Amino acid sequence: MTNVSVMTFNILSVLPILVLAGFGMIVLFVDILFSKRLGDKNILAYLSLAGIIIAAIVSRGTTPIALYSFNETFVIDNYSLFFNFIFLLSTGLVILISHQYMKRENINYGEYYALILFSTIGMMLMASGADLLNIYIGLEVMSISIYVLTGLKRSKLTSNEASLKYFLLGAFATGFLLYGVSIIYGATGSFNLKEIADFLINKGDVTGPFVYLGVGLIIIGLGFKVASVPFHAWVPDVYEGAPTAVTAFMSVGPKAAAFAAFIRILMTAFGSTHYEWQKIVYVLAILTMTVGNVVAVAQTNIKRMLAYSSIAHAGYLLVALVAANTLGVSGMLFYLLTYVFMNIGVFAIVIILSQRNDGFMQINDYAGLGYKHPLLAIAMTLFLLSMAGIPPTAGFIGKFYIFSAAIKSGYIGLAVIGMINSVISVYYYLRVTVVMYMQEPVREFYPLTISPFIVAAVVISVIGTLHLGIFPSKIMELVQQSILTMR
Template sequence: MDAITTLPVMSPAAGEIFLAASALALLMFGVFKGGKAQEATSWLAVAVMLIAGGLVVSYGGDTTPAFFGMFQGGSFAQFTKILILAGSMLAIIMSRSTFRRDSFERFEFPVLIVLSTLGMMMMVSANDMIALYVGLETQSLALYVVASIRRDTLRSTEAGLKYFVLGALSSCMLLYGSSMVYGFAGTTEFDKLATVFTGLAGTEPSVGLIIGLVFVICGLAFKVSAVPFHMWTPDVYEGAPTPVTALFAVAPKVAALALFLRVLLEPFGALVGEWQQIISLIAVLSMAIGAVGAIVQTNIKRLMAYSSIGHMGYALVGLAAANEAGVAGILVYLAIYLFMNVGTFACILAMRRQGRAVEGIHDLAGLSKSHPGMAAMILIFMFSMAGIPPLAGFFGKWFVFMAAVDAGLIALAVLGVLASVIGAFYYLRIVKIMYFDEAEEPLDNSVPGDLKIIMTVMAAVTLLFFIVPAPLVSSAKAAASALFAG
C-alpha cells in the first residue's frame, strides 16, 4: 500500500525514470545485437526521447516535490527539458549519416547521449545542491566519453582528455563552493537556503558565504563556456567528432544555463546584490571574447565555439537583469539558439570533399554556385546569429537587452549591442566567402536526406519566426513566472 501511495510523488520525474530504464535496455540491446547495432540503437534512442518528451509534457508540470524534496518539476523545468530532449534527439539523427559514411559503428554513442540527457534533465529539476551535483556529473561523465569516442584519432582523444581534466576542476570548484554555503546555512536544500538568505535582508553577508557563492558561480560558468572559464571550448569543439560538437553546442548549454537560472534566482535570489555584478562582468567578458576571438579563426568549428561563448554572454545579460522579463528572454533566446545552431551544424556535417569531411571556413568558397540552397540556409543562420532583423536571432537579443534596460543595466545592454556589431563581422565574412570567393574545388554534391530535412526546417523556423512568435514567447513567459512563483 505504501509503495502505491508513493507513485504519484514520483510522477514529476516520470521522464527521467523512463530515460534511466531505457538507457539500460538500449545498452543490453546493443551488447546482445553486437556488430553494426548503431543504426537500430540510434532510432530506438530517438524513440525513447520522444516518449520521454511526452512524459515531460504530461507529468513534468507537476510542482509536487519528489524524492524527499530533492526533485522539483514545474513549467520552467518542463520548458527547458523539451529543449534539451529536442537538441539531443537531433544530434543523434545528424550523427547517423556521418558515422555511417565514415564507417564508424559504435552503438554506445546514442546510449551515452541518452545518459547525458538524463543528467541534464536531473540538473534542471534539482532542488538540492547534492541533487544538482549528481545530475551535473551524470551529464558530464557521459560527455567526457562522447568527446573521445573516436579513440583511433589523436584529436578526439585530446579533446576528451582536456574536457575531462578541466571539467573535473570545475566540479571541484562547485563542490567547494557548495560546502562553504552549507557550512554557513546548515542545509543544502534550495527552499531552506532561500529562507536563510531572505532572513539576512538588511545585513551584510559573511565573507565565507560570498566566497562560497563565487565558487558555485565559477563551477556553473565553466559548464556554459562563459569567460574566463571558456578555455576548453575551442579545442573540444574542434577535436571532437562534428556530431558530438553539434550536441555540445546545444543541449548541455541549455541545461547548464537553466541550472544557472535556478541556482541564482531560487536559493540565492535574496543575494542578488552580491552576484549581479559578477554575472554582469562575466557577460561582458563573454560577449567581448566571443566577438573578438572568432575573427581570426580559420576552422569553422572553432569559430562556432567562440560564437557559442558570445551567445552565452548575451544570455547571461538576461540573468544579470534578475527579473521575470530577463528569464523569459533567456528561454526565448535558448530556443532560438537551438534552431540556429542545429541548422548550422547540419550544414557543417554536409561539408565534404571527395568523401572526406572538411572544416575550413574557406572550404565554403563558391558554395552559392555549387550548393545554392545550402548557401542560402547558411546565410539565414549567420544573419540570425548576428542579430539582423527580422530573423529569429534578433528577437532573442532584443528580449534580453530590453530586460537589462528595464532592470536599470543600460550600460550592460549598450555593451551587448556593441559586441553584437563586432561579432557581425565574422558572420558576414562567411557569407562573403560563400557568395564572392571562387572555389578551388567544389564540395561534394551528395547531402544525406536527414541533414537536408533538418537544415531546411531549422532555416524555415529561423526565417519565419517573426510571423508567429506568440507560442514560444507565451510559453517562455509562463515558465519564467513559474520560476519566480516557486
C-alpha cells in the same frame, strides 16, 4: 532541517528520465546482443529517437503548481518542463544529424546513442533539481557522458586530446562547484534551494562572507560549463577535436542545462543577494561577449569560429542573467530555444559538407557554395543571420528580448557593449556568406551524400528559426508562463 518534509516518491515526476534511461539501456543491450546482425545499426538511431519522442510525450504540457518530490529535492514546474523540451529537442536533432556522420567516420558505436541519452538525463536532472546536490549529480551525469563522447574517435589524436583536456578542466570546475556547495551548506545548513533562500532572507546577515564565497565558487563551476570567459579555455580545442556531431550536441544541450541550473540557483536560492552576484556576472558577461566575438573574427576553421561564437552567445545570455528580472529569465529561455535551432542548423550543414576526418572545415572551403548547392547555402545564411541577430530571424527576437531585460533593469552600459559586440559578430558571420556567395571556389566540391535524417534536421531548424523570428508570440507566452511558478 527544521521543517517536516513528507517523503514523497512520486515516480511519475521522473517518468521522462526513466524512459530515457530505459531506452539508453535497451540501446546498449541491442548493440551488444545483436551486433553481428545489426549491419548499419540504423535500429539504434531509431530506438533513441523513439525514446526521445516518448519522453517528450510524457513530459509535455504544463503544470499549474510546482510539484516537489523525493524529499523536495526534485521539482516539476513549468520551468523544468520547458527545459526538458529544449533538451529533448536538441538531443533529437543531434541524433538526426549524427546518424550519417557516425557511419562515415566509422565511429557508429552503440555507446554513442546511449551516452547521448544518459547525458540528456543529466541535463533534465539539472533543470529539475531543487537541491544543490541533485543539481550537482545531474551535472556529473551529463558531463561524464560528454567527456567520453568527446573522445569517441579513439584513433584520432585531437579527439583524445580534447577529451582529456575537457575531463581535466571539467574535474577542476566540478571541484569548485562542490566547494561552493559545501560552503553554502556550512553557512546555511541546507542543500535545498528554498531553504537556503529562506535562511538568507531571515538571517542572511549572520553569515555574509561565506555565502558570497560559496556563490562565487558556484559561479565559477557553472561558468565553466556555460563557457564563460575566463573559464572558456577548453572550448575551442574541445569543439575542434570532438567529432562534429558531438560538438553540435555539447554546444546546445549542456549549455542550456548549465544555464538552467545557473538561473535556478541564482534566482531562487540567492535571489535576495542579487546585488552581490550581479556584479560578478556583469563582469563575466562583458568579458565573455567581448572575448568570444573578438577572437572569433580571427578564426579560419569553421568549428573553431563556432566555438568562439558559442562563447559569445553565452555572454549574451549572461547579460540577461545580470538583469535578474522576469523579463531576463524568460528572455534566456527564449534565447536558448532559438539557439537550439540556429546552432544545430549550422552544425548540420557543416556535417553535410564535411569530409572524412574533418576535411572541408576551413571557411575558405565554402567558396562558391552558393552556386553549387544553393539550398544549403541559403539555409546556412539564414542560420548565420539569426546568430548575428538580423531580422526576421529568431536570433533577432532573442537579442531583443535579452537586451530589453538589461535596459529594463537599467543596465544600459551593458546593453551598449552587447550591441557593439553584436556588430562585431556580424562581421565574422557575414564573412562565411561572403565566401559562399562572392568568391570563386578554390577546390572541387565532393559529391555529397545527404541522408533524409539530416535533411529533416535542417528543415526543422529552418522552420524553427523563421517561425520564432516572425511569429514568436506563442513561444513567448510559453516562456513567460514557464517562470511563473519559480520563486
